[in-house]
Amino acid sequence: MKVTIVGATAYTSLELIKLLLRHPEAEIVHLGGRREGNPRVSEIFPSLCGLCDMRLGGLEPQDAPERPDLAFFTLPHQISQHYVPHYLEVGIRCVDFSADYRFRDPDVYRKHYGEHHDPENLQRAVYGIPELFRERLRGAELIANPGCYPTAVILALAPLVKEGLVESGGLIVDAKSGVSGRGNKLDPGSMYCRCNENVEAYQVGTHRHEPEMERALHLLGAPEPHVLFVPHLVPMDRGILATIYGRLAREASAEELQQTCEGFYAEAPFVRVLPAGVQPCTKDVMQSNYCDIAVTAVGRDMVVVTSAVDNLCRGASSQAVQSMNVAFGLDEGLGLL
């Protein structure tokens, strides 16, 4: 299977390239990226020297030397939607890392990201969490790769929401992310001496992943989900820990909560429901496609669900590869273990 990466200078692209190089069925035929002088990708990411020294080329389908079967887009929001349709038109399947195809309703998108110029394709996009939308992903032509925070949160909440065990109308999500979550751009907020030995909240109650979480919970069956989301930056390279506070929708013992989660993910190779009393560590999922989850009953009516993912892998690149595997009928874990 031949693949191209459109927008190859993001942190997530580095991970994606490494994963694809190791994937037994995928072959990178082109890397698209706008940098003056068409440098080699290994000049941008020196760790790739010797592994992948391709030069960056154009962003359009015809720029690839060979016709790809699949294109990964790691372009920013608002940019992807100008390229994706060109690929779909010529029958190349697409996995988009931006938010551009994560909402079905262009008005919701407009409110949080701006005008949408490809509303038709919104309808065919499949939200790429394989554990939850596996059937729809089979054969999918356009996959909206979820945001890093929503991935951690939706995987954590899915069992309780689907079983109606948690009130989805008043969820609180307090998430902690490593600095790579800010992306690969020069910015005072990404300076070492600002981030190191520091924790801070940002975009309190206004982060654009909040409506994405609500939309995904709705897809899972929650009638009117409401999330109060506060992300935080912590001094580490990568990893997200989401701590989710919910009210039980009905009485349920700690054992029932635990068994619900374990049962839900019994067949899922990349979601680990931890034994009762054990909390997830972001370090234990680093560089992996795992999402580790713990569920804790507190008092009579509250539940705390914690989940850990690597924001660059499960929160981006490895999940995209997992979705690709499903979409192409390959073994779901191919190249990911």
Add this chain to the structure above:
Amino acid sequence: MKVTIVGATAYTSLELIKLLLRHPEAEIVHLGGRREGNPRVSEIFPSLCGLCDMRLGGLEPQDAPERPDLAFFTLPHQISQHYVPHYLEVGIRCVDFSADYRFRDPDVYRKHYGEHHDPENLQRAVYGIPELFRERLRGAELIANPGCYPTAVILALAPLVKEGLVESGGLIVDAKSGVSGRGNKLDPGSMYCRCNENVEAYQVGTHRHEPEMERALHLLGAPEPHVLFVPHLVPMDRGILATIYGRLAREASAEELQQTCEGFYAEAPFVRVLPAGVQPCTKDVMQSNYCDIAVTAVGRDMVVVTSAVDNLCRGASSQAVQSMNVAFGLDEGLGLL
């Protein structure tokens, strides 16, 4: 004013010694600590070499070469209560860093820490947050220095609780602490390769600072306060960020919330209510007695209060010195700026 430190090998003692060396009215006359061979404190904390090379001595009042006016206790919970009474008996004022005198009701203490052997003195102990209990601290003979998490949380919530703006019956506190919060003991959970590049929750809903927060909120006038508290460890030496989620008790605009907090702390030199839209950074309070606070209205009925303190300073040593200043009628900020 002559002071002694009983239990001089804790991380908080190091900060306390540095603060007292710089304090214009305090003089350290003795350091009590149980280490074989009575080493110099600068052998335990090499950064003190040349600044303070006193040898550790006994823990009892008579072990000090000169009679102190005040004793700071940095002993563990359950241990302090066996020494404090000996000091009080001979008229030496006490500031205890442990939880031993933070509860009035010995049954509450017993439930979370174990048997209490000095219940009488519980009644005279003053909870040492000067901004909130200043009058009671004047002349106080026994001061219970608050826990680090409760300090951050109570200072953040006090204005809204006192004004009846937040429902104190369903508060959620998600706190992030640097690793020094674990204390100076050899423990697999404190190893560099475990803590670095990692975030994890611990003691979900069962941490002993939860009842301490509830008791302090009750002192501030909340009838039946309830807190769900989840602490987290983040990879940095020091600092706490508390993110507090509450439901508004009545309609209130963002401006009213902001002004309530600003007005409440208008005269408080060590609490900084940040301008609307600015979030506290633990780095900005590092090595200081400041508590930085931001209040954010979210939706129609929720409020998020964030606060940052240095767990070793405002969360322990510098707050103890501030309380000492008040207790002895000195300028509240003496030696702390």
Add this chain to the structure above:
Amino acid sequence: MKVTIVGATAYTSLELIKLLLRHPEAEIVHLGGRREGNPRVSEIFPSLCGLCDMRLGGLEPQDAPERPDLAFFTLPHQISQHYVPHYLEVGIRCVDFSADYRFRDPDVYRKHYGEHHDPENLQRAVYGIPELFRERLRGAELIANPGCYPTAVILALAPLVKEGLVESGGLIVDAKSGVSGRGNKLDPGSMYCRCNENVEAYQVGTHRHEPEMERALHLLGAPEPHVLFVPHLVPMDRGILATIYGRLAREASAEELQQTCEGFYAEAPFVRVLPAGVQPCTKDVMQSNYCDIAVTAVGRDMVVVTSAVDNLCRGASSQAVQSMNVAFGLDEGLGLL
């Protein structure tokens, strides 16, 4: 090819297990480790949950349920030598991570590590740096996997030493290592609050990797090599940067030095000689088998060679796998890219 790991609780074992799980020709048939109750390896390293949940078993060849073709030993110095002979006797090839088989002369070993109880096998051990001793590694029955520091240093110096460009009698090696280099043991020097925000030198001129470096340089043809070695601990999980100071043995231009190194490693897939003016970053070799090298002429007669490796991969586990590949006649990079 069936393999066993004897001593499966070291940090390096975790990396080794992950590498072997991904290796297309290797199959782990047994993990030997002394922990009470024979826990699963994933209880010791939770990141392995689902990937490898084998229980730890005994350390002897007969403890493996199937006869392995190869045994990796990640036991401490002085311990390996008591197990390795049992495996060799029954025809199982061995790769030892300890120093036990790194010296040919038992007296040198004794001086730095203590008595040697298996001096015969010292003679047949091959020092496992494939780029330098590839021929001897083919078919080798006992491979002494080099120390992490020596790996970084010997790969960096080999081209200049072999070409006689550097005086090997007065080398200075200043190396900086992440904290995992201290190993997985509870120790005050490995505590987060000790290591974080700190750099320090240790074992100045007395570290046991110094004689190992000298012996390897001698194998490369240096008549009387002498190294002054000072290791340092820096606050990061993994990675080694070695900065090596040498005097030129004869006049040589920067270009000649550069070309010598590039030519020497022209065919080596895992050694990257960086372009002139670019310095290696430990981050760029993290989680990889690469060794990145830069050579810089300073003044008329000095040369500075810098090299970066991941101490847990190239400095231990991935190099062991590379040696295994060579020993068994497989492609040298199998499972390592």
Add this chain to the structure above:
Amino acid sequence: MKVTIVGATAYTSLELIKLLLRHPEAEIVHLGGRREGNPRVSEIFPSLCGLCDMRLGGLEPQDAPERPDLAFFTLPHQISQHYVPHYLEVGIRCVDFSADYRFRDPDVYRKHYGEHHDPENLQRAVYGIPELFRERLRGAELIANPGCYPTAVILALAPLVKEGLVESGGLIVDAKSGVSGRGNKLDPGSMYCRCNENVEAYQVGTHRHEPEMERALHLLGAPEPHVLFVPHLVPMDRGILATIYGRLAREASAEELQQTCEGFYAEAPFVRVLPAGVQPCTKDVMQSNYCDIAVTAVGRDMVVVTSAVDNLCRGASSQAVQSMNVAFGLDEGLGLL
């Protein structure tokens, strides 16, 4: 004593302001800095809120509302020299943090920094290491505050150089610095995800502190000092560890080396010669004016001297205050303990 800081937005200025606020004899009357809109310094450094909320003003002497007795310049190299003369002309003493007045010979300056426009004042500038040039600092009108690396290196070498114990013609200095050493500017090399979990060398043998070290060693009596200097960036906020390799000029025992250093600094309150066998930690000098030093004999003819300073304190601001104290006849340690 009234002081002004010219160039108040550097990292070192933040430390300097904090030190001066605490200094019993100094009063900040003005802060000069070029930022649009003349913001408060506490908008640039939020940790100063409430401590110092002065607005930034002009850079010239007449911009201060009151005539200062002393001006600190924390402007970049090449800029200071355009302001310092204006202050000297009107009788205001100057402490310059840049390299502009560190060399007596304008040709040496030109070679490393560019043209010098105030060569006359070069002659009257005193190099501000109080332990070494105390007499010249008394009453000095222009003090060249040393670079951070040279401070660590010169203090470490002074005893051995002055006693003729080390060959100053072939010194090797391998230094490790925290990221604040790069300064407060937006730069890809200062991004968190670049610096964290990484060590790298930079400016190998070409850093401009090399000639500064050589000039200072010459001032101490070394006839033709030569230093090969390689700085490294390590992942921490602040601190420098210098590891210095020298050849003994004559036979000397470890004891003699130790006693030479101890004797040399016997009266120096801010230099701590550590006991034999103990290595300096950057963490132990953090936020202090201390320089910690260890001297180790290796083999028969080599010596390794290690020294630790806080680059922002002893390597910049606190050393400037120490020099100010000496220049004005105050107690050398005033405001520094």
